[in-house]
Amino acid sequence: MPPRIPTNPSASSASALVRNSFASPCTSQSLPGGRAGFSTTPIRERSTNLRRAFLEWTRKVASHYRRPNSEGPSYLINGRPSPASRNRLRPFPLNRNFQSESVLNDQARELIWGKVMRKGESLKAVSAELGVDLTRVAAVVRLKEVEKDWVSKGKKLATPYSRAVLGMLPTKSLREGVENQPLEPINELHIHAATQKQLFWPTSESRQFTREDAAKAFHPKMLSADERVPHPELIQMEKDLLRNMSPNEARTRFINAAEESERKAAQRQMKKAMAEEQATTKINTPRFEFRFREVDSELVGKNGRAPNVVGWKYGMPHYDRKKGMVKIPTSVP
Amino acid sequence: MPRAAQRRLHVLRRPKLRQSWSKYNLYNLWRQRDPKIGNADHETFFQQKWKAKGLLRAYHGEHIKERDWERMFSRRLLSVANMNPRYMAENDGSEMAAGRGSGKDTERNWDADVVKPSVITPYMNMTFAPMERRLDIAIFRAMFASSARQARHFVVHGKVKVNGKVMNFPAYKLNPGDMFQVDPDAVLFATGAPKKKGGSNARLGITGSQKNNAEAEPAAEEEAEGAEAEGAEATAEASEEVPEQDPETTDKPEAPKADMKPTRFAIRKLTEQAKSILAKDKDVSASQKQNLRSFLKRAKPLLSKAGRSAATPADVLDELNSMVKELNLSGAPTDAAAAAANAAPAATPEAPASPSSGQAVASTRRGPPRSIEDLNEDELKALQRLIKEEEENPADPTKPYHTPWKPRDYMSPFAFIPRYLEVNQKVCSAVYLRHPVARVGSAEVPTPFGPSTNQLAFNWYLRRR
Amino acid sequence: MTIKIRLARFGRRNAPFYNIVVAHARTARNSKPLEVIGTYDPIPKADPYDDSGRLHKDIKLDTLRAKYWIGVGAQPTDTMWRLLSMVGIMHPKYRDQKPRTAPPLPADIQKPEAASPST
Numbered sequence: 001m002p003p004r005i006p007t008n009p010s011a012s013s014a015s016a017l018v019r020n021s022f023a024s025p026c027t028s029q030s031l032p033g034g035r036a037g038f039s040t041t042p043i044r045e046r047s048t049n050l051r052r053a054f055l056e057w058t059r060k061v062a063s064h065y066r067r068p069n070s071e072g073p074s075y076l077i078n079g080r081p082s083p084a085s086r087n088r089l090r091p092f093p094l095n096r097n098f099q100s101e102s103v104l105n106d107q108a109r110e111l112i113w114g115k116v117m118r119k120g121e122s123l124k125a126v127s128a129e130l131g132v133d134l135t136r137v138a139a140v141v142r143l144k145e146v147e148k149d150w151v152s153k154g155k156k157l158a159t160p161y162s163r164a165v166l167g168m169l170p171t172k173s174l175r176e177g178v179e180n181q182p183l184e185p186i187n188e189l190h191i192h193a194a195t196q197k198q199l200f201w202p203t204s205e206s207r208q209f210t211r212e213d214a215a216k217a218f219h220p221k222m223l224s225a226d227e228r229v230p231h232p233e234l235i236q237m238e239k240d241l242l243r244n245m246s247p248n249e250a251r252t253r254f255i256n257a258a259e260e261s262e263r264k265a266a267q268r269q270m271k272k273a274m275a276e277e278q279a280t281t282k283i284n285t286p287r288f289e290f291r292f293r294e295v296d297s298e299l300v301g302k303n304g305r306a307p308n309v310v311g312w313k314y315g316m317p318h319y320d321r322k323k324g325m326v327k328i329p330t331s332v333p
Numbered sequence: 334m335p336r337a338a339q340r341r342l343h344v345l346r347r348p349k350l351r352q353s354w355s356k357y358n359l360y361n362l363w364r365q366r367d368p369k370i371g372n373a374d375h376e377t378f379f380q381q382k383w384k385a386k387g388l389l390r391a392y393h394g395e396h397i398k399e400r401d402w403e404r405m406f407s408r409r410l411l412s413v414a415n416m417n418p419r420y421m422a423e424n425d426g427s428e429m430a431a432g433r434g435s436g437k438d439t440e441r442n443w444d445a446d447v448v449k450p451s452v453i454t455p456y457m458n459m460t461f462a463p464m465e466r467r468l469d470i471a472i473f474r475a476m477f478a479s480s481a482r483q484a485r486h487f488v489v490h491g492k493v494k495v496n497g498k499v500m501n502f503p504a505y506k507l508n509p510g511d512m513f514q515v516d517p518d519a520v521l522f523a524t525g526a527p528k529k530k531g532g533s534n535a536r537l538g539i540t541g542s543q544k545n546n547a548e549a550e551p552a553a554e555e556e557a558e559g560a561e562a563e564g565a566e567a568t569a570e571a572s573e574e575v576p577e578q579d580p581e582t583t584d585k586p587e588a589p590k591a592d593m594k595p596t597r598f599a600i601r602k603l604t605e606q607a608k609s610i611l612a613k614d615k616d617v618s619a620s621q622k623q624n625l626r627s628f629l630k631r632a633k634p635l636l637s638k639a640g641r642s643a644a645t646p647a648d649v650l651d652e653l654n655s656m657v658k659e660l661n662l663s664g665a666p667t668d669a670a671a672a673a674a675n676a677a678p679a680a681t682p683e684a685p686a687s688p689s690s691g692q693a694v695a696s697t698r699r700g701p702p703r704s705i706e707d708l709n710e711d712e713l714k715a716l717q718r719l720i721k722e723e724e725e726n727p728a729d730p731t732k733p734y735h736t737p738w739k740p741r742d743y744m745s746p747f748a749f750i751p752r753y754l755e756v757n758q759k760v761c762s763a764v765y766l767r768h769p770v771a772r773v774g775s776a777e778v779p780t781p782f783g784p785s786t787n788q789l790a791f792n793w794y795l796r797r798r
Numbered sequence: 799m800t801i802k803i804r805l806a807r808f809g810r811r812n813a814p815f816y817n818i819v820v821a822h823a824r825t826a827r828n829s830k831p832l833e834v835i836g837t838y839d840p841i842p843k844a845d846p847y848d849d850s851g852r853l854h855k856d857i858k859l860d861t862l863r864a865k866y867w868i869g870v871g872a873q874p875t876d877t878m879w880r881l882l883s884m885v886g887i888m889h890p891k892y893r894d895q896k897p898r899t900a901p902p903l904p905a906d907i908q909k910p911e912a913a914s915p916s917t
Contacts, residue, residue, distance in 0.1 A: 191411070211426030289855070310836060331508050
């Protein structure tokens with residue numbers, strides 16, 4: 001934008017506000033190119049009611065929101081400036097179904113990292129103990145690792161930013177060795193699409209129609225809710241407790257079961273990698289490594305058009321460049 | 334982007350809510366009242382849907398073409414049910430079927446004193462859930478950018494990595510478990526207060542809203558914030574980075590880049606001050622003037638040395654420090670000496686970490702008559718705290734944002750981080766944990782309107798075209 | 799007519815991708831072959847989270863079928879000869895070389911110069 005010739009400093013103070021409003025981008029941006037740099041015509045003094053109302057608001061109401069509140073989050077309260085606690089955590093005044101949820105503070109993240117990386121506790125056990133979602137526990141550890149890596153390399157952390165942002169958000173602190181209020185529900189069941197339909201499934205009245213049966217009714221391969229939740233071990237622990245097992249023993253069994261399930265998951269991954277390794281012959285040359293993967297070229301399906309036939313297919317078009325096809329990466333390994 | 338698409342983001346007449354932290358947006362959000370779609374008799378269903386989707390699309394990915402969004406839209410709305418382990422242990426599910434329809438159902442007691450309203454799962458608020466998968470919008474949600482458009486800008490300009498690889502497609506759909514990192518400098522620029530008008534030539538990227546904030550500050554609002562002398566202290570970002578690979582990155586390690594700009598700035602500043610002293614001050618003794626002149630003479634080659642890539646900032650600063658000591662202006666502490674003393678310790682990268690180096694700073698700041706022994710413990714602690722703060726949040730005029738960094742105005746009412754993200758602000762990284770879901774009483778998609786408006790928009794996009 | 803084991807180019811401009819095919823020698827390159835026995839991706843790629851700068855090429859091959867076709871007299875083209883000689887199906891054509899054996903452990907990958915025989 002060309003430099004603007006400064007307005008007359010001796011202009012009355014009453015018009016200062018108006019002038020300022022004109023210098024705002026709302027009006028200046030609407031004139032592409034703006035005034036020529038050599039023009040000496042005074043800027044037309046004009047202000048709309050809307051703009052005046054806005055400036056009024058900036059002076060009276062917006063001062064609450066301009067700087068971060070030292071006591072924590074400060075969200076909009078429509079019209080009513082009284083500190084109504086019920087919509088304090090509602091960033092959108094018109095949307096009652098969206099709340100600003102608390103995030104873990106730095107000390108809580110450090111605690112989780114210490115439990116997983118230092119003490120070697122299983123993710124599931126940490127999740128159940130602290131009431132933090134399983135995936136969140138893993139993510140916290142992953143991000144903490146990046147942070148520690150940055151520190152060890154002397155890379156600068158965005159500490160002031162972190163402090164400021166966490167000061168604006170509702171935060172959750174966790175303490176070691178104490179019963180913590182959970183951050184979020186940890187045993188949430190994903191509503192499977194197959195379970196969203198209504199079924200007419202006549203059974204005898206005397207039949208014990210359990211969750212297992214319900215799952216089978218939806219789909220023959222569907223697992224019951226007890227197995228699909230993130231923490232099936234917790235259900236087992238509660239069952240143990242109902243069978244009058246001592247809490248300590250139930251807890252130990254839970255921890256062992258959690259470790260076992262994680263070990264099994266790791267083993268599955270390992271096995272997959274091993275099978276892949278077995279089927280691949282790696283030949284090193286000075287420039288590249290050639291990886292020969294053994295395949296079966298005879299698995300072509302009934303009509304020779306099975307989806308996983310080796311190689312590009314003959315006699316059928318590729319739609320990969322068609323309109324509407326995703327042409328950017330869909331995943332980053 | 335076509336020229337016609339460059340409309341103003343924030344307007345006062347016929348306001349639209351945007352994914353942005355602008356104060357105009359805050360004002361529009363503040364004065365927004367329930368749109369009351371469908372209350373009037375004469376509105377057809379089509380009109381209601383049209384109006385609702387207009388309101389919502391102005392907020393959700395207004396920079397995304399309608400066609401693209403229509404392809405993204407999904408009628409499958411994700412939700413979760415909280416399964417209480419205790420309940421599941423006690424019951425096997427048959428209790429839900431027992432006696433259904435034969436009198437065992439519990440009816441609601443409408444005559445009770447307090448009838449609790451039944452809480453619904455606001456599925457309809459999930460209409461725009463597929464948008465939240467987009468990389469640019471996730472960056473905005475993680476509070477790494479002040480608007481979705483700015484987030485998009487960051488992605489396009491290569492400031493964002495996904496799983497350690499630079500990802501320059503803003504439309505990349507995050508998968509559960511993806512980690513995205515944004516360049517901390519970009520984040521500090523986006524979320525920090527803008528520079529004063531005078532020194533704001535180095536800008537990272539200017540979005541409309543930022544330009545607004547820089548220019549449209551009413552005179553009445555301008556507070557006296559000039560207390561922090563911006564240019565007085567210069568800092569060398571002498572982060573001697575080892576060109577190692579971080580575990581999350583597969584890219585080639587960056588070459589160690591010595592940022593010479595702050596050093597050069599410090600030298601130039603000192604030289605200017607020395608010149609002005611020579612010109613003005615009559616109190617300076619002849620020998621001191623001589624010293625100053627020789628300082629000026631030697632500062633010039635140093636300045637050019639700082640321009641070369643071979644020199645490290647630490648070297649140059651060491652030399653500068655020794656030169657300032659030789660100046661010996663302690664008899665008549667002038668601006669140049671003070672500035673140099675301030676500039677030097679702040680700029681020395683390894684200085685303030687240990688108490689011993691803290692002493693060095695103290696002695697220079699306090700002036701020669703007072704030594705480190707004169708400080709009591711509280712003072713020492715305060716000094717160390719100050720030094721730590723300075724270390725974490727240095728004043729650096731080369732940065733495109735106000736330094737020392739402070740959050741931009743009107744940021745806190747927009748501050749929230751949805752549950753489907755886990756953010757580590759210190760490394761400006763976040764993990765996309767899962768897709769947003771609805772649960773009883775709440776939906777995770779941040780949307781400015783309630784379920785009734787969202788429902789109309791959902792119905793708009795349901796139609797087959 | 800001679801039967802060849804050869805490459806048929808698929809993929810896009812600047813993004814080649816080959817099917818390893820068994821076909822009659824005088825048929826067109828991309829015509830329908832007798833059999834597709836594998837694929838060859840000539841674009842070298844790095845492993846994710848690998849910073850050593852070492853690149854690899856992926857080949858899928860049904861070795862049993864390849865051996866069968868060689869056994870009944872199919873003639874590999876030079877390129878295919880080179881690839882087949884790597885897995886020990888053919889003798890190297892141009893250099894007197896033993897078929898290269900696969901290095902068993904990833905420890906060798908760290909020092910590719912030491913692991914691979916000098917060529």
